[in-house]
Structure formats: C-alpha cells, structure tokens
Amino acid sequence: MANEQQTQGDDRRQVVIRAKGLEVGYGKTVVLTGLEFEVRRGEVFVILGGSGCGKSTLLKNMIGLYEPLAGEIELQGRNLVGASAAERREILRGIGVTYQSGALFGSMTILQNVRLALQEFTDLPPEAIDLIARMKLGLVGLRGSEEKLPAELSGGMRKRAAIARAMALDPAILFLDEPQAGLDPITSAELDQLILSLARDLGITFVIVTHELASVFAIADRVLFLDGKRKTAVAMGNPHDLKRNSKDPLVRSFFRREVLSTEQPA
C-alpha cells in the first residue's frame, strides 16, 4: 500500500467506526476511493486535507446522508450500508452531528432546539428535560442565552448551540463539521478543551472535519489526511508524528506552511 499509515494510541479500545474499502462520490463521480480506517472509543479523529478534497463528502457518507459508491461503514459494530430505514434510524440515534452553518431550527429558541430530541426520544419529565438542556448549553458556554433565537446569536454562539443540540441524547460518537470556524481564539481553545474533556471523561468519540491546525495539534489523537488529486487518504496518524516524520510532500507542505504562518510573530 502506497499510503503512509501510522498507528497510534491504545489499540485495545473498542472500535466504534470502521470503514472498509470505502468509495465515496456523487453520481458516477468518484471523489475518494480505497479508504480503510478504524476509529476507537474516546478517540478524537480529525479528517484533514485541502479545500475540495472530499472531507465533507466523506463525513456525509459516515453520517448516512449519502450512500457510499462502494465499501462499508460500520458505526458501533453495525453496518450503515444496506441497512433498512428502521435500522438506519437506530444506528444514527447513537451519533450526533453539527453542521458548518449550525443548522439550528430558526423558529425555536436554542433551549427548545436542545430540548427537541429529548422530548421526542425519551420519557423524561419536562423539568428534567429542561435541566438537561440547560446543562448542555452551560457546557458549551451559553448559559444566559437559553431563550434567544438562533438569529439573535453570533456565528460562534450558533456553532456552540449546535454542539449542545448534538449532545442532547449523549451520543457515543459526535461528528463535527468545521466546529471552530467563526470562533474567536479563546472560545476556540475553550471548545478544544471541551472536546478533550468530553472525549477523556465521557468516552465520546469525535470525528472532526477542520482546517484549524492549532486545534488539530491540540486535540487530535489521529488525523486522516485526504488528497483530492490522488482521490484517497495519503496519511493517517498522530499529527505531531506526521509533521515530523511524514514522507509525503503534500502532508509535509500542508503542515509546514500552515504551521509556519501561525508561528510568525504578529
């Protein structure tokens, strides 16, 4: 296999996501092919690559929005590909997703946004649902904004509210699409800390699509590096190791250029 593969971390942990011979794309257009990877419980797994390399397409296949062209995706041991509608709903209930724009329901307050899944899928009494929703919002630093509509929030606050909503049902896996986009550095660092603590303390697995290299180095256990031209993953491993040891020129230049630019004095 030409791809550079590095394995890190504790391999004894349970595998919660497994991609086998995965090929993704639109119609007959193949965007990425030959993807093989596993993500373990409590791991922060970052999908990295240049613009247009297929990061979001891969993510949408992993969360069941698109059907892969070939191969399999297992979430918590159950294959998403070829699952019936009922099985698919059951599998997807174990995951939470946040989208780039936040995708909050505009006609509801953010508290109502977080409450929605709890109301629909649990038998908890209303005051319990209310407290859980408020605690989730408190976790992402939105205490005091519970009664606001999404339109009344800044872009960064909307992103945090979306994370709170995704966590409402305590999913085992959280997929975050560009979570740091639109956040100031302090909030972004706080979010990194939150992701780390949720992963370490609660064992939540994170799959994150991001461009923020500072966050990647702060939180990622492993990264999957995609190349749109070669239409496949060209490297996988710990970001610090990849930065130091990767022999792939694209991976090297990607890390060096962006790291160099962030290390320049203001």
Place this chain on the structure above:
Amino acid sequence: MGATTGSGRARAEVREEDGVLVLALAGHLDAAGTAEVWRPAESALAGLGSRALRLDASGVDYADGSGTALLFDCLQRAKRKGGGAELVGASHEVRSQLELHDPELWCEQPAPERKSDGLIVEVGRATTDAWKEARELIEFTGAVAIALKFALLNPRSVRWRDVVRVSERAGVNALPIIAIIGSLMGLILAFQSAIPMKKFGADLFVADLVAISLLRELGPLMTAIVLCGRSGSAFAAELGTMKVNEEVDALTTMGLEPVRFLVVPRVLAAVMTTPMLAVFANLCGLIGGAVVFLSFGHPLVSYYRQVQGAVTHVDLLGGIFKAFTFGVIVAAVGCARGLQTGHGASAVGLSTTRSVVSGILLIVIADMAFALLYYALDI
C-alpha cells in the same frame, strides 16, 4: 428500613441514617433509567425538610447526561433547602461528569421573566409598527417608481433576460390554471344567472351579463388574485430566501441596488403578463358561458351578437388597465414583503403569507377605486 422504587434499569432507595436522609441511586442512569427514578427522587427530596442529604451513587454503573442531571438536581435542591448535601460512592466517571458543570452557576434557576406590557403599551406598539410598515411601503413604492422611470429612460439597463424568465414562470406557466378558473367562472356565471333570467324570458341576456361581468370586473380581478397567490408569493419567498442568505446584502455591497436588480424585472414581467392573462381569462370565461348558452338551445351566432352588442372596446380596455395596475400591485407587494424578511426559515414563510394577504387586500381596494373612477368618468 427504606423504600425502593424503579424497575429493571435503575432504582432509587430512600432511608434515614442518623438524622440524614439517604437517597441511594443504582443501576443504569441513561435516559430510560433516569426517567424511571426521577419522580421518586423528587418525592424523596420533597420530604427532606431541614435534614441533610446523602446521595449514595455507589450502585450507579453508568450515568449519561440525564443521569448526571438527576444527581445534580438532587444535590442542588438539598443545598437550597439549607441542610447540606454530599455525594458518596460515585465512580470517577460520574464525578468527572458532574465536575463539568459549575455548581455555583446552577444553584438558582431564575424563572424566565415574562411581564405583560399592558393594553395601552400594546396598542401603542401596534400603532407604531403599522406606521413603520406604511412608511416602509411608501418608501418602497417611491424607490420602485424611480427605478421604473430609470428603466424606461434607459432600457439597456434592464435585465431583460430576467424579465423573460420571470414572464415565463409567472405568465406562460400560469395559463393552465387561468384557463380552468376562467372557463369555470364563465360557466358558473351563466348557470347562476340563466335560471332566474329564464323566468322573465330574458335568458338571451345571459351572454350580456357574462361578457360585461368578465371583461369589466371578474377577468382582471380573478387573474390578479390567482397571480397574487401563485407568483406574488413566489417573489416573496425567492427574495426572502435571498435576504436570509445575505445575497441582498451582497448585492448592496457590490454597489447594485436590490430594487433595480431584483424588483424591476419582476414588476416589468408582471405588468406585461397580467393584462395578457386577463384577456386570456376573459376569452376562456366567454367560452364557458357559450357552453351554457348553447345548452339552453340558443345558436352560437346569437351568443356572438349579444356579446358584441353588450361590450365595447372601452370595457375591454378598462379591464386591461385594471389588470395592468393589479400586476404592479402583485409584483411590488411580493417583492416588498420579500425584502422585508427577517431572519430564519420561518421569516420566509411569514413574508410569503403577508405578501398574499396584503396583495389581495390592495387589489380589492384598488378595484373599488376603479369602480368609483369609472362611475365618475361614465365608463
């Protein structure tokens, strides 16, 4: 001796030890388990009084966000009652989850403040809103008038490709519905009038009634109402979505006036297509009336002569001028409501509804004004 509640997933046991109320939670505190023991725990705490609470979580083998919320709620309720609270036997995972939440932040749950402003303030607010809306509409009318004048003086500035595209969608594509409603309107008018008129031997004049009603009034009015529901709402939704997506802001910052760029092509398309649709509706209505007329045993030539004698080109042109005005109203109101859209998907829905309601209202008011004008001018 304590009381145990709950079933398979989770259990809650309440007992007293040395003046301390012990609430022992056990089992799987996920959403389902927590739902089983939430009420029993709440009842136990209601009888806490001034005693201290010992929350025993040694039997909890798993707690997710809902289980954590239950533990948190118990501890905070007990602390608020002043007797103190302690958590014992909790696993590292459970403690870690609890520590993610700042207890100081959650000691008090302020009830959301909701106070009524009173009738006078509400009336004042409604009046201000109505005045603001009227002013916006007047400003918008002025902006459209200026943009239309500019377009007439500089025809090359108009985005004719957009005008053709909108004309096709709002005009050509509306032909089937206009044909159906127009012909049925003629048919219904003829039927409803034929029965009483036949009693007086005046059934020949059904043709006159249908022709005058359609050409002067119903053809343009019905066309405008259909157009308002079909195209005015589409304009509002399209421009509203652009507003929500900040596309209108992008136009403004690019130096392009939204009114000239978005509203003028739609208004021009509407004023060109509405009169034609009204004429088409008249024609379909007359055909519908003719069907009834023939079914009463009269020849077609009688219908033709009656119609020819009943209406003149003044009636036709009067109706077309009405349709022209209604077209301006439909397009302008639809676009105005679209550009007034607030934030979010619900705002687009609201704008669409408002465009239809205010469009139909303004059409009827304009129709009344035309009735008075034509009466005064003896048309």
